[in-house]
Amino acid sequence: MPVSSTADDQTADDVDGAALPINELFYSLQGEGKLTGTPSVFVRTSGCNLRCWFCDSYHTSWEPTHGTMSINDIIEGIQSHGDADHVVLTGGEPLIHDEAVTLLERLDDLGYHTTVETNGTIHRDAPIDLASISPKLASSTPTAEKDPKGDGEWADRHKDRRIDFDALGALVDDYDTQLKFVVTGPDDLPEIESLLADIRSTAASRIPDSDVLLMPEGTTRDEVDARRNEVADLAMEYGYRYTPRLHVDLWNDAPET
Numbered sequence: 001m002p003v004s005s006t007a008d009d010q011t012a013d014d015v016d017g018a019a020l021p022i023n024e025l026f027y028s029l030q031g032e033g034k035l036t037g038t039p040s041v042f043v044r045t046s047g048c049n050l051r052c053w054f055c056d057s058y059h060t061s062w063e064p065t066h067g068t069m070s071i072n073d074i075i076e077g078i079q080s081h082g083d084a085d086h087v088v089l090t091g092g093e094p095l096i097h098d099e100a101v102t103l104l105e106r107l108d109d110l111g112y113h114t115t116v117e118t119n120g121t122i123h124r125d126a127p128i129d130l131a132s133i134s135p136k137l138a139s140s141t142p143t144a145e146k147d148p149k150g151d152g153e154w155a156d157r158h159k160d161r162r163i164d165f166d167a168l169g170a171l172v173d174d175y176d177t178q179l180k181f182v183v184t185g186p187d188d189l190p191e192i193e194s195l196l197a198d199i200r201s202t203a204a205s206r207i208p209d210s211d212v213l214l215m216p217e218g219t220t221r222d223e224v225d226a227r228r229n230e231v232a233d234l235a236m237e238y239g240y241r242y243t244p245r246l247h248v249d250l251w252n253d254a255p256e257t
Helices: 071-079 099-109 155-161 165-174 186-202 221-238 246-251
Strands: 019-029 039-045 067-070 086-090 113-118 130-133 177-183 212-216
Touching: 019 071, 019 099, 019 246, 039 071, 067 071, 071 099, 086 099, 099 113, 130 165, 165 177, 165 186, 177 186, 177 221, 186 212, 186 221, 212 221, 221 246
Parallel strands: 039 086, 086 113, 113 130, 130 177, 177 212
Antiparallel strands: 019 039, 019 067
């Protein structure tokens, strides 16, 4: 996937002031979670501290590509989309970047509602309206047979980094949150139950089941179709919410959707 035309080919040396590595900046519908269907401007940073084998933004993690954009240019790009008042900061893992806080502070000053899509391994003190936390399950580990590069080089690092209960508890306590789990099948549910119990014991805030969302793994319509009904049945069985991948249903795996 090429770098978005909005995120040009500037390097860090070409940009004055605070900046971020941006893979895409585009206008679409929020495809996942509580705000599914909401018109939103997406700011996708490049770079991630994990390597899920099924990553749906491969060019921000396994082979990160980006143009460097100043915070001012990012704001200008967001404002070019007119009446949209919801911004989704996503990645990769956007919270690995210090300047993500600067961007969120600017967006807060301008009155935007912000959702941050995060894997839950990093906590930042920033104005975030919705922390969309997707803890990575053991099934996300890029073992040799699942690694897109075929060598399993990232398996141990991913396994060691994928869960940080201190960060998860702090995110839940500090922000309005949703816990969004990518489900590959029924075998994931015991781990989800165990993780939830541990997060609930770590966080001071209550986590209702209505804030726990199950989402079928898949980056194409066919892949999501193959798991949709099974994951919906699991949501009903366990009392959690089901979330679709609306952008996949509408546009398959097209970039900037």
